Amino acid sequence: MATVNQTVSVDTEAxxxxxxxxxxxxxxxxxxxxQLASDSMTFKxxxxxxxxxxxxxxxxxxxKLKYAIQKAFVDGNDVCLLYDLTMSGKTIFGCGWYQVEKGKVQSLKVLFDPRPFLEGGN
Structure with missing residues (x-):
């Protein structure tokens, strides 16, 4: 069983x-x-x-994405970021669930409404 200090260390590292x-x-x-992404990283x-x-x-x-992180939540090797995501001059709100294994990002799942990026014009 992990002690509180071990859990805090894993959370902080991830x-x-x-x-x-x-x-x-x-x-x-x-x-x-x-260098921070594993060779077998998966993205969805x-x-x-x-x-x-x-x-x-x-x-x-x-x-050429740019992230403005609003909040980070951590549970062991799982990190969830809430952020404003900017691409091609358009900004949307999104969420990313990162899983870290052996000191590298192993997987990433993202959620956001892609319509502003897909629509022509403003």
Missing amino acids: KEIVLAFVRAINDDDFKTAR GVLGSRDGGDAYIQDMEKM
Whole structure:
């Protein structure tokens, strides 16, 4: 059974890894972001899915997303971020569920309304 100190350590480590991952994407530091993603990372979102850290990072390089984190929730190796997501001059509210294993992002599931990104004009 984990003690309180062990749980706090796991929570803190997972949160710091996810925040560093998102910060690297925001800074267009895709080399660092890739180092924080596992080789077998999975991504599931409203517009599709990706398998592998390389595939995910390649998509992020093209999309030029920016995250403004509003809140982070942590439960062991699970980290949930609530954020404003900006792409192509449009901003929407979204949520990401990150799972960290062995010090790297292993999976990410995102939820947001994609219509503002898909609609033409404003």
